[in-house]
Amino acid sequence: MRARNGLTALIGRDLLRDTAAYSVGIAVAGASFAALATAQGLPWWITLAMSMLVYAGTAQFAAIGVAAAGGGPAAVLATGLILNLRHLPYGMAVGHLYWDRWWTRLLGTHNLLDTTTAFALAEADPRRARIAYWTTGAGNFAASAAGNVVGIAAGRQIADPAALGLDAALPAIVLALVLPSLKEKSTLLAALTGAAIALAASPFLPAGIPVLLALAGLVFAWPSGETEPEEAER
Known part of the structure; x- marks a missing residue:
C-alpha cells in the first residue's frame, strides 16, 4: 500500500488517470492491429515483434494496408518513413528529457511517440515533463503488448476488426484528451x-x-x- 501511495505521489493522480485512459485506447488499437495482421496471414511472432520493435501504430497499420493491397517491401518502407517524419520535430522538442546516458538515449528514442511528446510538453516543470514522458511511455508499451496478445488470439476468429469498430476506439480516446485544448x-x-x-x-x-x-x-x-x-x- 505504501509503495502504491508513493508511486501516486511521485507521478501524480491526474497523470496516472490520463495515462490509464489513453492506454485503454492503445490496447484496443494493438488488439485491432494484431487481429488484422493475423487475419491477413502474418505469423504471430512477426506481428508481436513488429509491435514491440517498430512500436509505431500508424506506420504498422499503414504497412499492413500497403502489403494487403499488393505493395512490395519498398512501398511498405517508404510509407513508414513518410509517416514517421513527424518524429524529427518531436525529438528536437523533448530530446533533452532522455539524452543523458547511452541507454536512456536508446530507450528514450524508442519511447518517442505522439502521446509521450504531448504529455511531456504539457508539463511546464522539467522534472514533471520527464516523469510524464516515461510514465506515458511505459503505460503505452504495456498496453500495446497486452492488446497484441489478445488480438493474435482473436485474429483467426475475427475476419474484419473494423466491422467491430475497433479501429475507431483510439481516435475517440485522442479526441477526448485534446478537447480541453480546443477552447x-x-x-x-x-x-x-x-x-x-x-x-x-x-x-x-x-x-x-x-x-x-x-x-x-x-x-x-x-x-x-x-x-x-x-x-x-x-
Whole structure:
C-alpha cells in the first residue's frame, strides 16, 4: 500500500488517470492491429515483434494496408518513413528529457511517440515533463503488448476488426484528451484547418500523406510574438 501511495505521489493522480485512459485506447488499437495482421496471414511472432520493435501504430497499420493491397517491401518502407517524419520535430522538442546516458538515449528514442511528446510538453516543470514522458511511455508499451496478445488470439476468429469498430476506439480516446485544448481559438482553428486538409486530400492521396499535409494547419497556432497584457505588466 505504501509503495502504491508513493508511486501516486511521485507521478501524480491526474497523470496516472490520463495515462490509464489513453492506454485503454492503445490496447484496443494493438488488439485491432494484431487481429488484422493475423487475419491477413502474418505469423504471430512477426506481428508481436513488429509491435514491440517498430512500436509505431500508424506506420504498422499503414504497412499492413500497403502489403494487403499488393505493395512490395519498398512501398511498405517508404510509407513508414513518410509517416514517421513527424518524429524529427518531436525529438528536437523533448530530446533533452532522455539524452543523458547511452541507454536512456536508446530507450528514450524508442519511447518517442505522439502521446509521450504531448504529455511531456504539457508539463511546464522539467522534472514533471520527464516523469510524464516515461510514465506515458511505459503505460503505452504495456498496453500495446497486452492488446497484441489478445488480438493474435482473436485474429483467426475475427475476419474484419473494423466491422467491430475497433479501429475507431483510439481516435475517440485522442479526441477526448485534446478537447480541453480546443477552447483556445488559435488551437481550434489549427485543428479544423488540418482536419479539412486531411479530408480533402484523402480521396486522392495514399494513406498517411493527408495526415502529414494536415500539419499545415499549425500555422494558425504559431506564436504571434505579441505579449499578453498580463505578461507585459510583469
